[in-house]
Amino acid sequence: MKELQTAIDAARQAGALIREKAFVSKQIDVKSSASDLVTEVDKEAEKIIRRFITSHHPDHVILGEEGVDAGVVAAKEALTNHRVHEHLWIVDPIDGTTNFIHGFPFFCVSIAYAVKQEVVLGVIYDPIKDELFTAEKGKGAWLNGEPIQVSSERTLAESLLASGFPSGDPAGMRQVNTDGILRLSPHVRNIRAGGSAALHLAYVAAGRLTGYWELDLNAWDLAAGAILITEAGGMVTDTIGNPYEIGVRHILATNGSVHVAVKQALAEAGATGF
Ligand code: LIP
Numbered sequence: 116m117k118e119l120q121t122a123i124d125a126a127r128q129a130g131a132l133i134r135e136k137a138f139v140s141k142q143i144d145v146k147s148s149a150s151d152l153v154t155e156v157d158k159e160a161e162k163i164i165r166r167f168i169t170s171h172h173p174d175h176v177i178l179g180e181e182g183v184d185a186g187v188v189a190a191k192e193a194l195t196n197h198r199v200h201e202h203l204w205i206v207d208p209i210d211g212t213t214n215f216i217h218g219f220p221f222f223c224v225s226i227a228y229a230v231k232q233e234v235v236l237g238v239i240y241d242p243i244k245d246e247l248f249t250a251e252k253g254k255g256a257w258l259n260g261e262p263i264q265v266s267s268e269r270t271l272a273e274s275l276l277a278s279g280f281p282s283g284d285p286a287g288m289r290q291v292n293t294d295g296i297l298r299l300s301p302h303v304r305n306i307r308a309g310g311s312a313a314l315h316l317a318y319v320a321a322g323r324l325t326g327y328w329e330l331d332l333n334a335w336d337l338a339a340g341a342i343l344i345t346e347a348g349g350m351v352t353d354t355i356g357n358p359y360e361i362g363v364r365h366i367l368a369t370n371g372s373v374h375v376a377v378k379q380a381l382a383e384a385g386a387t388g389f
Contacts, residue, residue, distance in 0.1 A: 118172070118228045119251055122204075122238040125167040126224040129160040129208055130242035137243060138218050151283035152212055157181050160208035164226065168204050175202040180335045182206075203229045205361070207335035210239075211311030213282070225313035227338030232361055237339030239317040248317040248343055256320050256346040265349035265370035266322035271299070271380075274325035274373050277307040277315045281331040288331045288388065295328070295386030299377065312366070316340020319368050320347035326369030326377055328354060330388040334361050341368065350374045354387035364388070 133156060141154040161181045168177055204226065209215050211222030220243040227237045239248040248263070250256035256263050268274050278296055280289045300306050307324070309315060313336055315327040320343035341351045341359045350371040351359040356378055359366070365388035367378060381387050 116236060116251055119236050119238070119249065121168060121171045122226045122228060122236060123240075123247065123249060125164045126226050126238045126240035126247070128167060129163045129224050130240045132156065132160055132163060133209060133215070133222070133224065134242040137215065137220065141216060143216055147283040147285075150213070152216060153181060154209075154212065154216060156215070157209045157212055160224065161206060164206050164208055164224070168206075172202065172204075175204055176200040177204045177206060178334065179206040179208065180333065181208060201231055203232070205229065205234075205335050205338040207313060210313035210336055211309075214310045219310065221309045221314060222311050223314045223317070225335060225339045227342065229338065229361060234338050234342045234361065237342040239313050239339050239343065241314060241317075246317075248320060250320070250339075250343040250346040252342065252346070254346070256343050258321050263321045264347045265319060265344065266325050267372075268325045268370065269372045271302045271373055271376050272304065274303045275305055275307070275323075276303050276377070277309060277318070277324050277327045279308050279310060279312060279315070279329040281329065285331050286389075291386050291388060292330050294384045295381045298384035298386065299380045302380070312336040313340045316366075316368055317343055319349055319370065320344045322347075322370070326367070326373055328365075328367045328377060328381065330354070330365045330386075332364055332366055337363065337366055341366075344368050352378075354378065354381050 207225040215222045224240045235252040318324040351368045354365040
């Protein structure tokens with residue numbers, strides 16, 4: 116599919132800018148709160164990606180993190196409006212902006228392409244490690260061109276999980292998520308919270324993490340990672356267990372084997388989100 120090459124080239128172009136600016140001081144703007152930030156590099160990287168996609172696919176619609184107002188309502192409205200579009204790109208120019216600001220090298224570019232609301236390809240690029248994760252519906256998932264698959268752990272006791280704390284702490288979701296972490300942590304090998312939803316999802320696809328969950332995320336945090344995981348043999352649902360679709364905000368993504376166990380633990384802790 117020619118859109119895959121578009122996504123790869125756009126991610127690499129934006130990634131080059133992000134790499135160049137990664138460890139220098141940045142101009143920071145506050146979005147919804149002091150923990151929900153954007154830099155001039157996020158905006159410039161999104162412009163690069165938008166220009167690139169538009170030059171190759173002028174009639175396609177682009178939903179980008181920095182192209183809508185901050186906040187749940189704007190994001191939901193944008194998604195709803197875009198439902199009618201046949202060709203939709205879902206772009207996060209820097210997923211892990213807080214890490215980027217602090218020079219904590221765990222962030223990425225995330226680009227997905229959906230046809231009639233179904234994600235058909237995803238690209239996640241870590242510009243620091245120069246790792247390019249790609250997936251195309253029905254064809255598989257790759258890391259730098261090599262096929263990847265989810266991990267083989269079968270029990271919680273063997274699992275390395277990851278989670279996170281949403282930017283801006285909407286509706287006290289950080290406390291809710293902490294309840295889930297406290298419920299699961301005695302039963303698993305360990306839990307990480309790296310601060311980039313998309314990169315965590317890519318790591319589940321590559322078998323580096325057994326599973327990942329987080330509450331109150333946006334479409335651009337999740338779309339590319341979701342197809343990476345399904346194409347790598349894993350499972351992606353919301354935290355209740357409903358199948359993934361573009362509007363999902365509370366995500367649960369695993370290698371498949373531990374999916375039910377994590378879901379049950381979150382339900383028991385009252386930590387599936389609301
Ligand atoms: C971030 C996520 C992170 C999550 C934050 C935020 P951004 O994306 O990837 O894992 O905890 O809420 O959404 O804002 O850095 O692109």
